[in-house]
Amino acid sequence: MRLVLVGTSHHHAPVELRERVALEREEAQELAGRLATGGREAVCLSTCNRTELYLAADEAEAAEQDAVAALAALEPEVEPALYRLHDRAAAHHLFRVAAGLDSLVPGEGEILGQVRVAHELGTTGPLLDRVFRQALHAGRKVRAQTAIGESPASVSSAAAALAEQVFGSLAGRTILLLGAGKVSEQSARNLRSRGAEIALVADSKTGRDRIVEQLAAVDVVIASTNAPGLVLDAAVVGEALRRRRGRQLLLVDLAVPRDLDAAIGALDGCYLYDIDDLEEIVAETLSGRRREAERAEGLVAAEAAKFHEWQASLDIVPAIASLRALAEEIRAAELRKADGLLGRLDESQRRAVEAVTAQIVNKLLHLPTVRMKQAAAAADGVIYAEAVRHLFGLGEDER
Amino acid sequence: MAEILFWPALLLYGEAAVGYLGDARRPGRAGRVATWGVRLGWLAQTALLGAQAVRDDGFPWGTWASSLGLFVWFVVSAYLIWGCRRPYRLLGLAVMPLAAALLVVAHLGGGTGVGGASHYSNLFLVLHVGLVLAAFAGFTLAAALSALYVWQERWLKTRPGTILRRQVPALATLDALAFRAVAWSLPLLTLGIAVGLVRLVVQDDRLDALIAATAATWLVWCAYLALRVLAGWAGRRAAYVALAGFALVVVVRLALPATHFA
Numbered sequence: 001m002r003l004v005l006v007g008t009s010h011h012h013a014p015v016e017l018r019e020r021v022a023l024e025r026e027e028a029q030e031l032a033g034r035l036a037t038g039g040r041e042a043v044c045l046s047t048c049n050r051t052e053l054y055l056a057a058d059e060a061e062a063a064e065q066d067a068v069a070a071l072a073a074l075e076p077e078v079e080p081a082l083y084r085l086h087d088r089a090a091a092h093h094l095f096r097v098a099a100g101l102d103s104l105v106p107g108e109g110e111i112l113g114q115v116r117v118a119h120e121l122g123t124t125g126p127l128l129d130r131v132f133r134q135a136l137h138a139g140r141k142v143r144a145q146t147a148i149g150e151s152p153a154s155v156s157s158a159a160a161a162l163a164e165q166v167f168g169s170l171a172g173r174t175i176l177l178l179g180a181g182k183v184s185e186q187s188a189r190n191l192r193s194r195g196a197e198i199a200l201v202a203d204s205k206t207g208r209d210r211i212v213e214q215l216a217a218v219d220v221v222i223a224s225t226n227a228p229g230l231v232l233d234a235a236v237v238g239e240a241l242r243r244r245r246g247r248q249l250l251l252v253d254l255a256v257p258r259d260l261d262a263a264i265g266a267l268d269g270c271y272l273y274d275i276d277d278l279e280e281i282v283a284e285t286l287s288g289r290r291r292e293a294e295r296a297e298g299l300v301a302a303e304a305a306k307f308h309e310w311q312a313s314l315d316i317v318p319a320i321a322s323l324r325a326l327a328e329e330i331r332a333a334e335l336r337k338a339d340g341l342l343g344r345l346d347e348s349q350r351r352a353v354e355a356v357t358a359q360i361v362n363k364l365l366h367l368p369t370v371r372m373k374q375a376a377a378a379a380d381g382v383i384y385a386e387a388v389r390h391l392f393g394l395g396e397d398e399r
Numbered sequence: 400m401a402e403i404l405f406w407p408a409l410l411l412y413g414e415a416a417v418g419y420l421g422d423a424r425r426p427g428r429a430g431r432v433a434t435w436g437v438r439l440g441w442l443a444q445t446a447l448l449g450a451q452a453v454r455d456d457g458f459p460w461g462t463w464a465s466s467l468g469l470f471v472w473f474v475v476s477a478y479l480i481w482g483c484r485r486p487y488r489l490l491g492l493a494v495m496p497l498a499a500a501l502l503v504v505a506h507l508g509g510g511t512g513v514g515g516a517s518h519y520s521n522l523f524l525v526l527h528v529g530l531v532l533a534a535f536a537g538f539t540l541a542a543a544l545s546a547l548y549v550w551q552e553r554w555l556k557t558r559p560g561t562i563l564r565r566q567v568p569a570l571a572t573l574d575a576l577a578f579r580a581v582a583w584s585l586p587l588l589t590l591g592i593a594v595g596l597v598r599l600v601v602q603d604d605r606l607d608a609l610i611a612a613t614a615a616t617w618l619v620w621c622a623y624l625a626l627r628v629l630a631g632w633a634g635r636r637a638a639y640v641a642l643a644g645f646a647l648v649v650v651v652r653l654a655l656p657a658t659h660f661a
Contacts, residue, residue: 006483112544153565161563246634248570269634271555280560288564 001314005080005090006067007045010104013081020075021051029121035066036123040148043132044123045097047114049104054094056127060086070124087311092304098139099239099300100148107148107296108287112139132306138303143300150293153283155278156186158285159252160194162278163220164340166271167248168217171195176211176218178202178232179225183254196220208236215240221251223259227244231255234263243266312376319385320369322394327361404513405449407504411440412475412499419491426566430488437482441475444502447511448472458525464508466528470652471578473500473536478543481576486568493543509597521600530591535648537584538620542645544577545638552635574633577622583622587621592617593651616647 008021012040019189023031028044034040040063041056053070057063064084072079092103098109098115119132143149152158167173177188180201188198199218202211206225215221215237225231232251241249246269253260253274265272297383335357337343342350356390368388374385389395418433421618448469451459460469478494482485505511524557551567592613626632632640651659 158563164569165562165567166570168572245631246636248634265556265558277558277560281562284560285563362597 001056001058003087003090003127003131003311004053004055004057004060004063004064004067005085005093005281006055006064006069006071007050008078008081008083009050009052009102011102011390012083013078014383016098017075017078017081018051018347021071021078022046022048023074024122025117028118032122035070041123041125041128043118043124045101045115045118045127047111049301050097050102052097054090054122054128054131056125087310088304091134091307091311092300094131094135095138095300095307096297099142099296100139101142101293101296101300105153105286106293107143107146107155108141109149112136112143115139127311129337130310134303134307138300138346141303142299146292146295148289148296151288152282153286153289154186155183155254155275156190158278158281159183159222159254159273160190161180161188162252162273162281163196163250166248167219172197173219174199174217175220175222176200176202176222178223179227179255181224181226181254184222184224187252187254191220191222212236212240215249216243219248219250221260222251222254223252224254225259227255227259228257230261231259232264233261234267237261237264237270238267241269244269249349254278261278309376313373316376316385318371319388319394320372323368323388323392324365326394327365328391331357331361401597402447402512404443404450405506408440408443408447409499409502410508411436411443412495412502413490415440416495419488421588422488423565425565426488429483433491433495434483434488437475437479437491439480441472441479444468444472444475451512457526460510460528460532461511461524462510463531464499464505464510465512466510466532467501467508467652468505468510469528470532471498471521473533474498474539476499477536477540477580489565489567490543490547493546494540497539504624507539508598523594523601526602527591527594527598530587530594534584534588534591535578535652536647537587538616538641541577541580541584541641542648544580545641545645546604548573548577548638549635549642568636577638578627581620581623581641585617585624588617588620601628613649616644616651619644619647 008018010018013021023044023046028046029363032042032044035044035053035055038059040155043054045052045054049073053067055063055067064086067083068079068082071082079145079385094115096102098112100109100111103111115132116136119129119136122128122132124132152161163170163173170191171194173191175191175196175198177198177200180203192198192298200206200214202214204225211232221232237249237251249270251260251264251270251272256275259324260272260274262272262274264270288309336353341352345353372384372388415433415436418429418436421429422433448459451465455635474494476489476500478498482491482494502511548570551570551573555562555570564575595610598604599610619640622635623644626640627637
């Protein structure tokens with residue numbers, strides 16, 4: 001059984017092309033089912049950044065052609081942007097994808113869930129089931145053993161991480177939104193997903209007293225209005241601070257031009273971050289993710305090597321099993337032949353003879369078994385398997 | 400023979416102090432090694448204190464130097480409650496060098512020996528020294544948390560791009576933990592002082608400068624709690640009060656040999 005991968009991603013195709021081969025879950029499931037005929041296995045992984053078909057088949061070339069044809073049927077122009085990988089390279093690619101190492105933002109965590117869903121919706125058998133399970137394991141391992149996914153990769157998640165730096169758990173913390181731009185909405189959503197609540201969405205009609213009242217109560221302020229000048233000056237915030245009695249207040253200014261007076265940052269208990277600060281944080285954390293990605297690549301490569309060993313052992317296992325069956329058959333036959341002599345032995349002596357002969361067989365076959373498995377991992381498995389079949393006449397009766 | 404336990408305790412505390420310094424520069428393995436240094440060093444010192452308690456005739460920590468050793472043990476014990484967690488490793492940078500240095504001072508003062516005889520043995524004094532030292536250890540930890548708060552607050556104000564690189568406890572968490580440490584320690588100090596006053600009255604002793612300094616310390620920590628609970632103080636202002644309280648704890652510890660043990 002060979003593993004075949006055909007697909008395209010953000011590395012090879014622009015979004016205009018990718019969106020034409022992107023599939024909904026049901027479509028991906030249907031395509032995988034359609035490709036999994038004649039004993040084949042198939043999984044379709046389709047996200048906004050990639051569409052990939054994984055097939056397990058005895059005839060790799062035919063499977064590859066069918067996969068190319070299936071994607072070309074969705075969009076003929078995609079064919080030059082397709083990559084084609086087999087066996088170890090295909091598995092290694094899938095492990096990198098699951099670990100987020102092939103993503104636009106290194107280490108992003110969403111892809112792991114998408115790989116899991118693709119696996120569940122695919123038509124899998126022993127090979128694809130194994131490779132996808134191992135990919136999910138590799139993805140989880142990378143996230144657990146490296147810091148690749150710990151730092152924020154967007155301005156909105158950086159704002160949420162900053163809030164956690166100030167307040168710890170955000171459960172029960174409250175947010176004041178000044179204006180409701182797209183980025184501030186994302187930031188608010190991010191904060192809410194961590195337990196914070198929106199206290200008020202203020203606009204140009206909200207009165208000064210109401211703003212001061214809210215500033216005295218909330219924990220986080222996110223500003224992103226379209227106002228041409230400052231929306232909040234240090235005097236207003238200072239007035240609210242007097243009621244806060246030293247409680248911390250995080251202010252995030254996402255607007256350009258800025259909504260919040262820079263002097264607010266100097267006030268006691270206030271932490272003011274503008275869009276430039278957040279972008280600098282994101283740039284720094286992304287460079288940190290890239291550093292962690294180097295460690296993650298090592299983990300993924302080790303997983304790919306394990307998969308390769310397992311796949312290679314598939315060639316050799318039947319030969320080993322046949323050899324052991326033959327040896328056991330000979331041992332049993334020889335014991336039957338000697339039944340006249342052995343008949344004089346009592347039960348415990350007979351058991352001892354059984355055990356000794358079985359041990360001789362096991363010891364004789366131990367080293368060849370180990371060597372064959374090693375050879376399989378070193379890509380000589382098929383040759384060794386053939387040699388063993390030839391030398392011991394394995395499978396000749398069937399032929 | 401049990402005195403030899405002083406050396407592994409000191410070496411491991413010292414290793415932890417260096418490890419936390421390394422962790423501050425490059426978070427990771429150095430921090431983990433440092434945390435194990437704290438754990439094993441604490442075990443070694445616990446064994447040393449156990450040997451002192453078993454072998455000494457009477458209360459073994461009745462001298463200034465030996466009480467300093469016990470104080471170090473209390474501080475490290477309190478730190479161990481949080482110090483094993485990754486975000487609190489930076490706190491070890493404040494606590495462990497102090498613990499190692501004070502242990503050296505205790506040793507130089509003869510406070511880590513085993514098998515001595517003490518003229519203090521009554522239960523009142525055991526409670527007095529034990530409670531006051533436990534309270535001071537709690538205040539030391541509260542001060543370390545407050546110092547970390549002040550440092551981290553200034554760091555947040557400077558808005559560095561690397562703000563999320565270092566794992567440190569959240570400001571609000573530091574604030575709450577410092578409050579909790581004081582809330583646990585103040586009743587201990589109050590009881591310890593009460594026990595001391597009882598002994599003072601029973602033995603008809605005179606008030607000394609140390610008692611006055613301890614009373615001032617008690618008042619500052621009472622003020623800390625009152626300001627937090629009644630006036631709603633939090634954050635930097637509360638942290639400064641905690642640091643002022645700790646300064647008095649240092650004064651009391653330094654004044655001890657010149658007064659009670661004079």
